[in-house]
Amino acid sequence: MPHDLAEIAALFELPFSDLMYRAQTVHRRHFDPNAVQLSTLLSIKTGGCSEDCGYCSQSARFATAVENQALLSQEEVVAAARAAQARGATRFCMGAAWRGPKEKDLARVAQMVRAVKALGLETCATLGQLRDGQAEQLAEAGLDFYNHNLDTSRHHYGEIVHTHTYDDRLGTLKKVRAAGLKMCCGGIMGMGESRADRAQFIAELAALDPPPESVPVNLLVHVPGTPLADRSDPALDPIEFVRTVAVARLAMPTSFVRLSAGRSQMPDHLQALCFLAGANSIFYGDKLLTTPNPESDADLMLFEKLGIQPLALVVAPPDRKTAEA
Numbered sequence: 001m002p003h004d005l006a007e008i009a010a011l012f013e014l015p016f017s018d019l020m021y022r023a024q025t026v027h028r029r030h031f032d033p034n035a036v037q038l039s040t041l042l043s044i045k046t047g048g049c050s051e052d053c054g055y056c057s058q059s060a061r062f063a064t065a066v067e068n069q070a071l072l073s074q075e076e077v078v079a080a081a082r083a084a085q086a087r088g089a090t091r092f093c094m095g096a097a098w099r100g101p102k103e104k105d106l107a108r109v110a111q112m113v114r115a116v117k118a119l120g121l122e123t124c125a126t127l128g129q130l131r132d133g134q135a136e137q138l139a140e141a142g143l144d145f146y147n148h149n150l151d152t153s154r155h156h157y158g159e160i161v162h163t164h165t166y167d168d169r170l171g172t173l174k175k176v177r178a179a180g181l182k183m184c185c186g187g188i189m190g191m192g193e194s195r196a197d198r199a200q201f202i203a204e205l206a207a208l209d210p211p212p213e214s215v216p217v218n219l220l221v222h223v224p225g226t227p228l229a230d231r232s233d234p235a236l237d238p239i240e241f242v243r244t245v246a247v248a249r250l251a252m253p254t255s256f257v258r259l260s261a262g263r264s265q266m267p268d269h270l271q272a273l274c275f276l277a278g279a280n281s282i283f284y285g286d287k288l289l290t291t292p293n294p295e296s297d298a299d300l301m302l303f304e305k306l307g308i309q310p311l312a313l314v315v316a317p318p319d320r321k322t323a324e325a
């Protein structure tokens, strides 16, 4: 499996058919090629964020159409999780527009995690930077995954975010691992980065030891009012996006690679190419955090056309002795 930057950069240069063939071969070695995992997102606290991530609708520094919303109640979150589960999602991801959680907020989120986990869903949270002990509190509440993205290469990061650093983000990822949580970490393509940046970004992810279990590959959603809405025109070439998915698959053969934000702008045949390139997870449900996502019915129709099955959650059978006691 290619680890170092030179090898990863070389993959981007392959003829498209050769790259796709290699990605498919590796994908089939580790996964059922016709099964795709479904995660549903909910923004549990929206807008008013202190940070200045140039793509984000939720930064307090940019005039976007997003309305601020304080932390939702546990009842609201559980109702959304139940609805997601009824539609076939196996993972429920709770997102908050914070630089990082305050202790009293974290205690409330931990309660939400407990309640969502009790429904039999996998749980994921993305709450920003974590302080010592916070990842452990979430793990103890039953959190399965923590999402914290590196977003782009170290080199390009300074063009996008000025209120925290790449190393801050790596620091939180370290805490996530130390607490025994599974890691969801990826980024956004189409933020004006070069191919070399995309290669560097994938090399950073692949060098995490172990690599993230879940790798969201987002295509920038151009949100009016954010600095990147116009700056990153023209939009990324779709074939280059597919290449990026294929290289992520090859660099992280056993990770779930998620075709993430940006699907609303992608025709079916482009999404099909992404699945061929090794994407095997999507965000499912008609909203991402603040922007639209394809309707569930449209996704199920696409799956039907492609012969894709939603991945069922493999739940460990109950321990006999405990069950009978």
Ligand code: SAM
Pocket (backbone or CB within 6 Å): 055, 056, 057, 095, 096, 097, 098, 099, 126, 127, 128, 129, 147, 148, 149, 151, 186, 187, 188, 218, 219, 220, 221, 222, 223, 261, 289
């Ligand atoms: N505040 C936390 C943080 O930044 O880690 C969690 C929420 S933040 C919105 C989660 C991720 O969503 C970002 O790291 C970014 O990768 C993705 N994201 C946000 N806005 C996006 C956009 N306009 N287009 C694509 N992806 C986006």
Ligand code: DTB
Pocket (backbone or CB within 6 Å): 041, 057, 095, 126, 147, 149, 186, 187, 216, 217, 218, 221, 260, 261, 288, 289, 290, 291, 292
């Ligand atoms: C990730 O990588 N993408 C998701 C999730 N992790 C939290 C968020 C996408 C957000 C897209 C823009 C929005 O809806 O605000």
Ligand code: SF4
Pocket (backbone or CB within 6 Å): 049, 050, 051, 052, 053, 056, 057, 058, 059, 096, 097, 098, 099, 128
């Ligand atoms: Fe948006 Fe998260 Fe950055 Fe805040 S920290 S501006 S919510 S991406």
